[in-house]
Amino acid sequence: MLRLAERALADPWLTAGTDTTWNLLLCLDPDGLRRNERWLTGPYSLGHHYRNFFRPGFLEQPEWLPDGAAAAALPETRALLALQDELRPVLQCSLHGVDVGGGFVELTRDLPGLDRRVAGVAARLGIPRELGAYDALYWPRLGPAVYRIPPPHRGTLAAAITEAAVESTWFHPHRHGTLTAVVEAPMWGVAAVADGSPHPGPAAERRAVSRTLREDTRLLADLTDRIRPHLAAVPDAARLLAPVDDYLLVCPGLADAWDPDTGPSADPLPLLTTAGLTALRLAGRRVVLRTAGLLHQLVSRAGHDPAGALPQLDRLIDARCADYRDGCRARWIPVERQAEYQARVVLAAFALAVRRPRGPSRSGERDWGPGTAVPMHRE
Structure with missing residues (x-):
């Protein structure tokens, strides 16, 4: 964000030259940022990252609107929605970090030429482009490493989570003609x-x-059952358990959907290349590592381990991190390059967006409608 601010101030074309005002929101989830401080200062190793990582449960992620904008519960979300309706931006960029994988961009509208610019930025900075991103597994591809976010629609819980099928702050300003770009940059x-x-x-x-996902899920479910009774005195235990329960809820279905012998024939996986299958492997390890890391934090904060869970959690975290490091050859990307990649992609998207016609209100795309998307916690 600070790099973007510096460049907007230094280059008149980015402001007066295009009659543009830049509004920069430094952090949408300050509470989540605070809970990640233990690993943000390093050392930047996979084990340290996952043992100190935090991501809120689905219902506390500020960009999701599982019950629609009118029912937004978080103050951060309500503030962003109000800002979107006030400013009606031509372009909204949401900067995200991928723990392990590659860089890619998700758009709510087509932006011709962005894929070529992303390719150039990634090549210059040595950032791999994720050509089969798991987050966009079922989404239309607008070009290599650029995906179209589908409009929200009713569906199953798995679709709501894996396809981002619920309403969101990404699509909320769509009615104003806003194009949203979600810019994903990898850490490893x-x-x-x-x-x-x-x-x-x-x-x-x-x-x-x-x-592997089934085996790990069974182990984590057993460890969770053993750990849970001993967390009454742990501060904020519910906040850490919420994403654990979310992950354990969806993992069995994910394993079945990915398995060619059990996957639903009505909703088969897209044809997967080496890139896509690598992304699938990374996703399977990711959900396990995040769950194990959160449980590790809970036991560590309790100050005692009557369930004897820590040794098993440490072995699981070490094994899956080793697979990332040795099996997938994950390599740390310095923060400076991560930030530079995001800044350059945002500037590329801006240069293209200011030249495109402003989209109409409620674009009339197929499946776009006023119906409330399925609440993820009630499906």
Whole structure:
């Protein structure tokens, strides 16, 4: 954000030259940021990251509107919605970090030419482009590493989570003609996510990823049951347990959906390249590591471990981090390069967005409608 501010001030074309005002929101989730402070100062190792990582439960993520904008519960969310309605921006950029993988961009409207600019930025900075991003597994591709966010629609809980099918602050200003770009930058890069070649054994890889996820989920569910009774005195235990319960809820369904022998025939996985299957493997490890890391924090904060869970959690975290590091060859990307990548992609999106016609109110796209998306916690 500060880099963008410096460049907007230094380059008159970015402001007066395009009759543009830049509004920069430094952090949408200050509470979440505070809870991640233990790893933000380093050391930047995978084990340290996941043992201190925090992401809110689905219902406390400020960009999601599972019950619609009118029912937004978080003050941060309500403030952002009000700002969007007041400013009606031509472009909204939401800067995200991917723990392990590659860089990619998600758009609420097409922005021709962005894929080529992202390719140039990524090549200059040595950032792998994620050509089969798991977050956008079922979404239309607008170009390499650029995806179209579908309008919110009713669906299953799995669709709400994996397809971002619920209403969100990304789509809320759509009615004003706003284009939203979600810019994802990796902290640890994996070169294989940029490999668009056919995978030599896609079915076997899917079975392996699914089998590992099932085994890890069973272990984590058992550990959670053993740990939970001893958390009464742990401050904010509910905040840490909420995402744990979310992950444990969706993991069995994810494993079944990814397994070629059990996946639903009505909703098959898209054809997966090496990049896509690498992203699937990373996603399976990610949800396990996040769950294990949160449980590790809960036990550590309790000050005692009557369930004997810490040794098992440490072994699981170490094993899955080793797979990232040695199996997937994940490599740390310095923060300076992460920030530079995001800044350059935002500036590229801006340069293209100010030249495109302003979109109409409620674009009339198929499946766009006023109906409330399925509440993720009630499906």
